[in-house]
Amino acid sequence: MNPAGEATDLSVAIQNETDIVTARMRGRALALQIGFSPAQATLLATAISELARNILLYAQRGEVVLSVLENSHQAGVSVVARDVGPGIADLSRALEDGYSTSGRLGLGLPGVRRLADSFEIRSSPEGGTIVVVKMWCP
Amino acid sequence: MQVPILKQGPYLIATIQAALTDSDIVQLRDALVDQVVRHRARGVIIDVTALDVMDSFATGTLRDIAQMVRLRGAETVIVGIQPDVALAMVQMGLVLEGVTTTLDLEESLAYFQHKHNVLGRS
Numbered sequence: 001m002n003p004a005g006e007a008t009d010l011s012v013a014i015q016n017e018t019d020i021v022t023a024r025m026r027g028r029a030l031a032l033q034i035g036f037s038p039a040q041a042t043l044l045a046t047a048i049s050e051l052a053r054n055i056l057l058y059a060q061r062g063e064v065v066l067s068v069l070e071n072s073h074q075a076g077v078s079v080v081a082r083d084v085g086p087g088i089a090d091l092s093r094a095l096e097d098g099y100s101t102s103g104r105l106g107l108g109l110p111g112v113r114r115l116a117d118s119f120e121i122r123s124s125p126e127g128g129t130i131v132v133v134k135m136w137c138p
Numbered sequence: 139m140q141v142p143i144l145k146q147g148p149y150l151i152a153t154i155q156a157a158l159t160d161s162d163i164v165q166l167r168d169a170l171v172d173q174v175v176r177h178r179a180r181g182v183i184i185d186v187t188a189l190d191v192m193d194s195f196a197t198g199t200l201r202d203i204a205q206m207v208r209l210r211g212a213e214t215v216i217v218g219i220q221p222d223v224a225l226a227m228v229q230m231g232l233v234l235e236g237v238t239t240t241l242d243l244e245e246s247l248a249y250f251q252h253k254h255n256v257l258g259r260s
Contacts, residue, residue: 017159017160017161018159020159020160021157021158021159024157024190024191025157025190028190038222039221039222039225039226041222042190042191042220042222042223042225042226043225043226043229045190045191045226046191046192046193046226046230049191049193049195050193050194050230053160053193053195097231104194104195104198105194105197105198105232107194107230107231107232108193108194110231111194111229111230111231111232112230114229114230114231115226115229115230
């Protein structure tokens with residue numbers, strides 16, 4: 001929080017594998033700071049790890065932006081993962097378990113969707129991909 | 139961050155000491171498979187207690203290790219998956235099928251010794 005009481009965004013550039021680790025560690029630290037339990041913080045860190053890897057794997061570069069959410073009775077963290085890569089050709093399949101165009105498990109995106117409180121994804125060949133995940137502290 | 143691999147009798151013990159990048163995990167896979175061959179090891183123990191996150195890549199690579207080790211006639215045991223990490227894996231739908239897991243190193247050594255003693259006697 002800055003002195004005005006507004007949450008400040010924390011942006012982590014994703015350009016190499018070390019950035020994946022940095023992003024998830026920052027996310028965990030932020031979550032713990034605003035009152036997430038260690039278990040919830042691990043869920044968030046896992047989601048960030050998947051999203052950051054997708055950026056690196058499919059778009060080579062992008063960013064993960066972490067911000068604190070607040071409503072009248074809860075705090076939360078939003079994770080925005082965005083890139084200007086080629087986009088996802090078939091979004092609905094990319095959200096299916098076991099579907100992968102890179103020979104991997106295909107559990108990244110559908111897994112993140114399962115563990116997040118809210119999940120949005122937009123993707124186009126022109127604009128790249130943006131995933132917004134929110135997790136609230138119960 | 140390289141993962142040290144110790145040889146204890148017919149077993150190899152890899153102890154992860156901090157968060158790993160994807161390349162670190164792949165390097166661990168290659169080193170373990172290489173050493174299983176070189177030492178004719180019968181068992182591989184991977185201690186993941188210090189791993190901060192087990193995402194799809196880490197889980198997939200650990201599964202690969204177990205399968206490659208099995209093809210060399212040895213077995214892999216994963217040790218020390220933290221409760222928070224286990225919860226995240228379950229929610230993500232990540233499974234370590236066909237891989238034995240134990241709570242700690244001692245238990246995994248006991249598992250191997252029991253198994254190999256029983257097999258040795260029969």
